[in-house]
Amino acid sequence: MRELLICKGATFSYEGMAVIKEADFTAFEGEYLCVTGENGSGKSTLIKGILGLKQPAAGKIEYAGGLKKREIGYLPQQAAVKKDFPAGVLEVALSGCLNGMGLRPFYNKADKERARECLELMGVYRLKNRSFGELSGGEQRRVLLARALCSAKRLLVLDEPVSGLDPSASRELYDTVKMLNEDRGITIIMVTHDIDAALTYANKILCLDCGKAFYGTPEEFSASHEGKKLYGGHRHA
Amino acid sequence: MRELLICKGATFSYEGMAVIKEADFTAFEGEYLCVTGENGSGKSTLIKGILGLKQPAAGKIEYAGGLKKREIGYLPQQAAVKKDFPAGVLEVALSGCLNGMGLRPFYNKADKERARECLELMGVYRLKNRSFGELSGGEQRRVLLARALCSAKRLLVLDEPVSGLDPSASRELYDTVKMLNEDRGITIIMVTHDIDAALTYANKILCLDCGKAFYGTPEEFSASHEGKKLYGGHRHA
Amino acid sequence: MPDILRMFSYPFMARAFAAGVAVALASSLLGVSLVLKRYSMIGDGLSHVSFGCLAIAAALNWSPLAVSLPVVTASAFLLLRLNESKRVYGDAAIALISTASLAVGVIVVSLTTGMNVDVYNYMFGSILSITQTDMILSIVIAVIVCGVFALLFHRIFAVTFDEPFSKATGLNTDVYNTLFALLTAVTIVVGMRLVGALLISGIIIFPPLAAMRVAKTFRKATVLSAIISVICFFAGLTMSFALNLPAGASVVALNAAVFIIMFAAGLISSAVMKRKV
Amino acid sequence: MPDILRMFSYPFMARAFAAGVAVALASSLLGVSLVLKRYSMIGDGLSHVSFGCLAIAAALNWSPLAVSLPVVTASAFLLLRLNESKRVYGDAAIALISTASLAVGVIVVSLTTGMNVDVYNYMFGSILSITQTDMILSIVIAVIVCGVFALLFHRIFAVTFDEPFSKATGLNTDVYNTLFALLTAVTIVVGMRLVGALLISGIIIFPPLAAMRVAKTFRKATVLSAIISVICFFAGLTMSFALNLPAGASVVALNAAVFIIMFAAGLISSAVMKRKV
Amino acid sequence: NEGGGEGLLIVAIAYAPYDFAKEVTAGTGAEVKMLLKPGTESHTFEPTPQDIIALEKCGLLIYTGGESDSWAQKILSGLSNKSLKTVVISEIEGICEEHGEEGHEGHSHEDPHYWTSLKNSRLIVSAIAQSLEEIDPENAPAYRENASAYNQKLLELDERFEELIAGAPRDTIIVADRFPLKHFVEDYGLKYYSAFDGCAAESEVPAATVALLSDKVRELNVPVVFIIELSNGNIAKTITQGTNAKIKTFYTCHNVAAADFERGLSYYDMMSENYRSLGEALI
Numbered sequence A, B: 001m002r003e004l005l006i007c008k009g010a011t012f013s014y015e016g017m018a019v020i021k022e023a024d025f026t027a028f029e030g031e032y033l034c035v036t037g038e039n040g041s042g043k044s045t046l047i048k049g050i051l052g053l054k055q056p057a058a059g060k061i062e063y064a065g066g067l068k069k070r071e072i073g074y075l076p077q078q079a080a081v082k083k084d085f086p087a088g089v090l091e092v093a094l095s096g097c098l099n100g101m102g103l104r105p106f107y108n109k110a111d112k113e114r115a116r117e118c119l120e121l122m123g124v125y126r127l128k129n130r131s132f133g134e135l136s137g138g139e140q141r142r143v144l145l146a147r148a149l150c151s152a153k154r155l156l157v158l159d160e161p162v163s164g165l166d167p168s169a170s171r172e173l174y175d176t177v178k179m180l181n182e183d184r185g186i187t188i189i190m191v192t193h194d195i196d197a198a199l200t201y202a203n204k205i206l207c208l209d210c211g212k213a214f215y216g217t218p219e220e221f222s223a224s225h226e227g228k229k230l231y232g233g234h235r236h237a
Numbered sequence C, D: 001m002p003d004i005l006r007m008f009s010y011p012f013m014a015r016a017f018a019a020g021v022a023v024a025l026a027s028s029l030l031g032v033s034l035v036l037k038r039y040s041m042i043g044d045g046l047s048h049v050s051f052g053c054l055a056i057a058a059a060l061n062w063s064p065l066a067v068s069l070p071v072v073t074a075s076a077f078l079l080l081r082l083n084e085s086k087r088v089y090g091d092a093a094i095a096l097i098s099t100a101s102l103a104v105g106v107i108v109v110s111l112t113t114g115m116n117v118d119v120y121n122y123m124f125g126s127i128l129s130i131t132q133t134d135m136i137l138s139i140v141i142a143v144i145v146c147g148v149f150a151l152l153f154h155r156i157f158a159v160t161f162d163e164p165f166s167k168a169t170g171l172n173t174d175v176y177n178t179l180f181a182l183l184t185a186v187t188i189v190v191g192m193r194l195v196g197a198l199l200i201s202g203i204i205i206f207p208p209l210a211a212m213r214v215a216k217t218f219r220k221a222t223v224l225s226a227i228i229s230v231i232c233f234f235a236g237l238t239m240s241f242a243l244n245l246p247a248g249a250s251v252v253a254l255n256a257a258v259f260i261i262m263f264a265a266g267l268i269s270s271a272v273m274k275r276k277v
Numbered sequence E: 001n002e003g004g005g006e007g008l009l010i011v012a013i014a015y016a017p018y019d020f021a022k023e024v025t026a027g028t029g030a031e032v033k034m035l036l037k038p039g040t041e042s043h044t045f046e047p048t049p050q051d052i053i054a055l056e057k058c059g060l061l062i063y064t065g066g067e068s069d070s071w072a073q074k075i076l077s078g079l080s081n082k083s084l085k086t087v088v089i090s091e092i093e094g095i096c097e098e099h100g101e102e103g104h105e106g107h108s109h110e111d112p113h114y115w116t117s118l119k120n121s122r123l124i125v126s127a128i129a130q131s132l133e134e135i136d137p138e139n140a141p142a143y144r145e146n147a148s149a150y151n152q153k154l155l156e157l158d159e160r161f162e163e164l165i166a167g168a169p170r171d172t173i174i175v176a177d178r179f180p181l182k183h184f185v186e187d188y189g190l191k192y193y194s195a196f197d198g199c200a201a202e203s204e205v206p207a208a209t210v211a212l213l214s215d216k217v218r219e220l221n222v223p224v225v226f227i228i229e230l231s232n233g234n235i236a237k238t239i240t241q242g243t244n245a246k247i248k249t250f251y252t253c254h255n256v257a258a259a260d261f262e263r264g265l266s267y268y269d270m271m272s273e274n275y276r277s278l279g280e281a282l283i
């Protein structure tokens, strides 16, 4: 397996306070990595670091194996929803295709087909002419997921993808992501609070907890102290 | 049991398109009502109708048993987070106490104590001097939950309270809500996609699905068509 | 510097200090919410509205103030209440109303034969030309604004921060919004007449924005904004006397300088913080 | 009405139509993003900046245009790029820069012996006094703006709608933001010089806001905004000729009327919809 | 605190009255100050504390009155200077009578640029002199003498205008600008076409008016199109395009450019310049 992402002693801080201290891990091509941890443990911060939206205060995060930014798909945790923004659902999904277009100014048939496919996968193709700002919370989430799917060529980064989704949508999302990972070899990095799903689908788990991090396979995680703490208290365990 | 909220043939629509058609149900004092349904089925719309934030196009929603608006606590599904708004966490939580203050202009000891207590319940008292806009998604959710707890005297309305919370916070939230419901007799209306939790805690379930609604006890729901559809496919069933 | 102390011996300077501090206090308190609600340009916008009013008043041969005071107050009120329907952004609403007023004003001026009025005349206020009555008026307004603002402080915060929540949990948001709009309209309109549109606009934006650079809570932001505003006013007027500069512009320039310093301090401190880790 | 057809026989009217349509097209296209980014008041704000520039130019005895063109362009650029750091709201940034410029201008005027020019002459262009060269300039600018805008259309949408996503997925947001800021700065500054600050402000806000009343997608909003703008310009200038009204103000007033109609139509249709259910 | 406080201080808001006061007080040691800065409109003017102190100290204030400088009246109302005397130009006896009202719904908007009429100017000069004589009886003879000498100059210029216009082949001027010249044209019965009717700062020209002016330039084949000082002359450029008409400035003496102020261009100089320009325009 090729390396795709190398995180070397990356420290992230806000106003001088470190939230992630010297995180070290390497993600390999084709992996399915779940990131968990308490609220405020720095998961979204790490994701932003991986995507270059936030600079590490120390250490670094490097892309390897020729990974380029425009091969990445991303679902933010909170999208700044602009209520009155005249953005059609199809326009939003299509904007995920932009990173594959190079210098071509307009969308072509393939882009439109891809957007349609992704919207259908998320079950919101029927909303394609609606305005994004009018949708329900879950519908907006689904559209943004469709956009993320459109833009993911080698790496898909999802920050709490199932939050706000109904159970059947969550199930379908997990299936879709699994399919992308297994069939198309797209590497997945997913922040989630759904430990069950993480243990079921992931082949690597990164658990950030108050500064120190766990990194390993689901089996190792289940056996570990952090895993016990989280999973042990879990209702379905 | 006294009636608290009577929904009579309430229809809600956006731009002439009905999303809820003639919903009929009655919530009694001390009940724990869970509202579920697919994304876009109108749960949040119904909540807004109950809180008077959206007027029904037909029918009506009435408060009974002397319920007043200022006895209600509310957690919105999406709070319009204003990034640069200088709002302290304590200020936000305290603002939940306003509805119990009558004409008194300033917070008193009891209000501050209440806010502290609610923040502690949600595990975010240590963040009390932070700015709300800087918090992580889950931390913000917790603060807003604390605010909702502060303002709930007889009725607590929660729109997807556990979305974005980590497992231990979710567990604590469920415990807290149960305690409020059982010990303090506060009526709960909770929108959730977590069917397991709904079946465990609720004593009434309202399932909105594409126009027609199911209303009954968890047992009835498990046996019903809608319940089977949702629950049957659920991973943990 | 006995020369600078001498400035208090002029009655007009004493009045300017008294009235100016009152107006500075009131506007900077309201300013925090105004900036957060995206009404930073409200002072500028309203000065254009009053141009339109004056043109119409001149055309109809009515008393300029009789037309402009009520109309400008009403516009301010309308602007602030428009926001709630959430159908138009605050700044867009200001732009709409002010541009339309300008256009109407220009058309009316052109339709009237031989209008020579430089309509800005009526808008023109200067902190140095305040009369005894004006001074008392501005102090009364400031006392009312500060009093009502203090009493409603927590409610104004709640309504500005999250109106749906406040409404849902039984706060009478309409009353608070109306009161706030009323206070703002009166403060801006009277302030504009007395101390000039430039100074009023300056006080509404600079102190709150400077305060928000460093304050993390609404209370701190408000208090800091008031302090900055009053200090800048004092220093600005003194500077104006000492260096013989226009009064209002000096106060605004000083406010701007404080903002820039705060801004730079914020940037530098975060850069330093970053390096420390 | 042969009288109205006669208007094309005047070269200055022909030039006004040509240049005006060009400017109307370019500004209304950019206007949609500007309004969404909370830059509705940018025209007004920049006209104050240019006042400050003129004051400084007069003080230094420099050519007014030599100072104001680069400084105003730079300010526009700065304003638009400031937004990205997300540390200052768009409208607040405009208020800051414009109020500070006014204050500096007033101080500079008072420090120097005075000015050599009536500033209003420099700030208010007139669509009717456009020269051949100006007309060609505005058409060239419009062609460039429309061309670049069309080519970047989807990218401008993506960056305006969700910049972090665009950046994270490898779009060069800096390039697009810079290009957009550049186009806007040039359009506004040149437009202000040629057709006046009032007309430019009017075209930037009214057509986009009117279009956004009814359009649900960015593309529809943009196209509709351009159509409204061009039609209103044509009708407004004709009206100015037929009824002997000021040219720029007529165009703006007509734009405002269209906005009000759209607004009312939106309200009525939603009320009717409500009743139907 | 220099001895300047001792001498008589006269403040005028606009340029023409300022210049008159200088003429009247020549050689008496009185100080004359103009409140407006050269080259500025009143709405970019903001007083400094020294401006107000000057008003507090001054013996005589000269302003137009009426709608045009209400801001000055506002400043006045806040002053504690009890000994301040004023000359309100619009209230000088005889200043409006000649022209009467133009029958516009009772009262039309009076042009406040009274000094564009040399006849009015003489009245203003006399009024200033008279007030000064009362305030400062010691120098009364000097004031009287200065005023009558200056008025004599103005009268001669007035007669030359009269002659020029009576003998000229043309009787129409075109002013492609704001029009603060009502009093001037009424004095000599000149006809005019102008872009605007008045002198409002915030005005914009209608398309039909530009069309009319450009027609007139061609129809009358005028040699000169006028603009007023401090103007950019854009409309004039538009309507003279393709014709031989020259563009010339007609001074209204409301305010002057900083450069002109510094080189001491006086009211008399400007009106003489107007005489020369008019001479070319009426050929």
Ligand SMILES: Nc1ncnc2c1ncn2[C@@H]1O[C@H](COP(=O)(O)OP(=O)(O)OP(=O)(O)O)[C@@H](O)[C@H]1O
Pocket: A133, A134, A135, A136, A137, A138, A139, A164, A166, B014, B015, B019, B037, B038, B039, B040, B041, B042, B043, B044, B045, B046, B077
């Ligand atoms: N402002 C609006 N204008 C038009 N349609 C709207 C608006 N708000 C919601 N809708 C539509 O109404 C329907 C119900 O929305 P609502 O937010 O109530 O759904 P929900 O059940 O809460 O869904 P979710 O689980 O995603 O939160 C959705 O189809 C949505 O697209």
Ligand SMILES: Nc1ncnc2c1ncn2[C@@H]1O[C@H](COP(=O)(O)OP(=O)(O)OP(=O)(O)O)[C@@H](O)[C@H]1O
Pocket: A014, A015, A019, A037, A038, A039, A040, A041, A042, A043, A044, A045, A046, A077, B133, B134, B135, B136, B137, B138, B139, B164, B166
């Ligand atoms: N802009 C900011 N300024 C200051 N502190 C911040 C900022 N953003 C986040 N933080 C703090 O950094 C910590 C990590 O935030 P982050 O969003 O990465 O958490 P998270 O693990 O994603 O949590 P959640 O599960 O709630 O989404 C939190 O304690 C948060 O309060």
Ligand SMILES: [Mg+2]
Pocket: A043, A044, A045, A077, A159, B136, B137, B138
């Ligand atoms: Mg997060």
Ligand SMILES: [Mg+2]
Pocket: A136, A137, A138, B043, B044, B045, B077, B159
């Ligand atoms: Mg919902």
Ligand SMILES: [Zn+2]
Pocket: E113, E180, E199, E254
């Ligand atoms: Zn004038």
